[in-house]
Amino acid sequence: MSRFLELNELKTYFPIFLGTVFRRAAGTVKAVDGIQLDLEKGEILGLVGESGCGKSTLARTVMQLIRNTGGAVYLEGRNLSELNPRQVRAERPNFQMIFQDPYASLNPRMTVHDALAEAIQTRGKLRKAVLTQKIAELLTTVGLPPNQMRRYPHEFSGGQRQRIAIARALAPEPKLIIADEPVSALDVSIQSQIINLLLRLCRERQLTMIFISHDISVVKYISDRIAVMYLGRLMEIGPAAAVVETPLHPYTRALVSAVPIPDPIRERARQRIILQGDPPSPLDPPSGCVFHPRCPYVKEACKRARPALEEKLPQRRAACIRIGEI
Amino acid sequence: MPLLSVENLRTYFYTRAGVVRAVDDVSFLLEPGETLGIVGESGSGKSVTCYSILGLIPQPPGRIMGGRAIFDGVDLLGCDKERLRLIRGKRISMIFQDPMTSLNPYLRVSEQLIEPLLVHEKISRRKALDQAVTSLEEVGIQDAGRRLHFYPHEFSGGMRQRVMIAMALISRPEVLIADEPTTALDVTVQAQILELIKRRQRDLGTAVIFITHDLGVIAAFCREVYVMYAGRIVESAATGEIFARPMHPYNAALQQSIPALHQKGKPLFTIPGLPPDLSKPLPGCPFSPRCTYAEPKCREQAVTLQTMAERHQTACLRYQAGELNDLRAAVGV
Known part of the structure; x- marks a missing residue:
């Protein structure tokens, strides 16, 4: 077990109950359904998929904010899913999360100083002077003036708040960062500042990162490898540029072709694959390959057996039985 | 002859923090059947521009300080409310960003769809409902006869946006204003919706004003672009x-x-700093504090939009003076 992070057949199911007086189980939502994945130290993995595909549940399961129903999460060989809640808390300084909405993820009644102090001291109490010194350093690292540490979150703009959220995630000196749509709520000109900051931090501090986004061009730019998720399962995984430029799985193809390119000449020349309908309900997933009801290349065999995520080309895995034929 | 011509529109908001100049001297022309894009970041005034044209700005705190919006010989900004009501929802209609909050959750979709018809046309309820079914079919909703009587929450996000489009187009408007219609949707659904708007536009010959922050959508969809x-x-x-x-x-x-x-x-290339605070007066070019090419004159002199090439206007003093040439090469694409 030399991998830095390993997800072994990870499953997170949510039971659904109906009725208020006579509660009865009405089924399970398989939000994360058998994810097999490993990350090297210092690697950046991009996770893409449509809303409701289970990206955020996967992130929260790795963080152990939601405990998994089956499978295991190994961080540096240690099985996090076996730990009790207290032990998870003790481990958590090693893995931290950045959330999408910087307006909701910072406590409005805590100053920047207090929010960061709390995060730093998860590794043990510090003397006041040392603490303030550390907070100042953190703020400088994320590009904020240290003299603003006594301010409250509402005094900052969206981009600045996201910098504070990044500083807070860095405060306990984690090894793994999970960023759940960290730039989706920001304007284009601010978005590029935050992406540059995240990349620089990962490089300088040898951080491993799972970067979740629905924006494929952002993910392609930032990550080493891309994993494509659909209805709780991985459809394809491979080197970032290869997945976007020559996608193997029909779903990845449709996803990539749906993204408008900001270049009118290329945009008009290309063929767009338009999927019909919406993703099916995870409460009642289709049989066989979960993508088959929307897949343009579907045939009978796809409806029967669930395809495994297999190596189709060197370093590239995809879960589709028709890849050689299409 | 343009279908809609907006001239020197100014919309200010009077707030406790001061006067916010949300739209400051904006002019544009829309030809019949054309697709025009307005692109800008949040707070750049792109939505307020369109809301002002349709008289949807709450007054107070908003106030239209000046300008005209001529549609078929009528100044939409100066005409009386009754006159505007005859045009809005009938000849000019709008799709909003968030289909979740812009449909009334208490009313069945059928009621909301036929409202523009009942208001603007002498038509029986039954006939209106028939038209509503047709319009839902036209936006690709299957089983429209049954789904017509659903409540908004029974539709998915993409479906709701289809309902919004059906509602906006049911009165066959000449102008459709689409305010970030796909921002809240997934890319695969976005592709469906963009294709749908394009097809309906072809069928009906509607002119579209498309508001977005996504340059990719602009490239895919618009003929003419205004950057705000x-x-x-x-x-x-x-x-x-x-x-x-x-x-x-x-x-x-x-x-x-x-x-x-x-x-x-x-x-990645980054634009340093933040957009300016619109409640403070901006004497020169509003972009000058963040601009790599800014010179002292940019911060002092008032800038106006000037035509540099055929149908190509810029509000950059230095470009107008011929001091900047190939901006694309300069930043190194």
Whole structure:
């Protein structure tokens, strides 16, 4: 077990109950359904998929904010899913999360100083002077003036708040960062500042990162490898540029072709694959390959057996039985 | 002859923090059947521009300080409310960003769909309902006869946006204003909706004003683009020109900061700083504090939009003076 992070057949199911007086189980939502994945130290993995595909549940399961129903999460060989809640808390300084909405993820009644102090001291109490010194350093690292540490979150703009959220995630000196749509709520000109900051931090501090986004061009730019998720399962995984430029799985193809390119000449020349309908309900997933009801290349065999995520080309895995034929 | 011509529109908001100049001297023309894009970041005034035209700005705190919006010989900003009501929802209609909050959750979709027909046309309820079914079918909703009587919450996000489009187009408007209609949707659904608007536009010959912050959507959809920054139009041109020959540093920088056009490994181009506070007076060019090319004159002199090439306007003093040439090469695409 030399991998830095390993997800072994990870499953997170949510039971659904109906009725208020006579509660009865009405089924399970398989939000994360058998994810097999490993990350090297210092690697950046991009996770893409449509809303409701289970990206955020996967992130929260790795963080152990939601405990998994089956499978295991190994961080540096240690099985996090076996730990009790207290032990998870003790481990958590090693893995931290950045959330999408910087307006909701910072406590409005805590100053920047207090929010960061709390995060730093998860590794043990510090003397006041040392603490303030550390907070100042953190703020400088994320590009904020240290003299603003006594301010409250509402005094900052969206981009600045996201910098504070990044500083807070860095405060306990984690090894793994999970960023759940960290730039989706920001304007284009601010978005590029935050992406540059995240990349620089990962490089300088040898951080491993799972970067979740629905924006494929952002993910392609930032990550080493891309994993494509659909209805709780991985459809394809491979080197970032290869997945976007020559996608193997029909779903990845449709996803990539749906993204408008900001270049009118290329945009008009290309063929767009338009999927019909919406993703099916995870409460009642289709049989066989979960993508088959929307897949343009579907045939009978796809409806029967669930395809495994297999190596189709060197370093590239995809879960589709028709890849050689299409 | 243009279908809609907006001249020198100014919309200010009187707030406790001061007067916010949300839209400051904006003019544009819309030809029949054309697709026009307005692109800008949040707070650049693109939505307020369109809300002002349709008289949807709450007054107070908002106030239309000046300008005209001529649609078929009628000034929409100056005419009385009754007159505007005859046009709005009938000849000019709108699709909003969030289909979740812009449909009434208490009313069945059928009621909301036929409302424009009942208001604007002498038509029986039954006939209106028939038309509503047809309009739902036209936007690709299957089993429309049954789904017509659903409540909004029974539809998914993409479906709700289809209902919004059906509602906006049911009265066969001449102008459709689409305010970020796909921002809340997934890319695969976005592709469906864009295709749908395009097809309906072809069928009905509607002119579309498309408001977005996504340059990719602009490239895919619009013929003519207006770039807004801090309540003003800083550049306007045909879509190809906007991308091939940017004439304003803001437009060039915006294109630079998109990861899609970027090579991996190189740091992304960033625009330093933040957009200006619109409640403070801005004497010169509003982009000058963040502009790489700014000179002292940019911060002092008032800037106006000037035509530099055929249908290509810029509000950059230095470009107008011929001091900047190839902005695309300068930032290194």
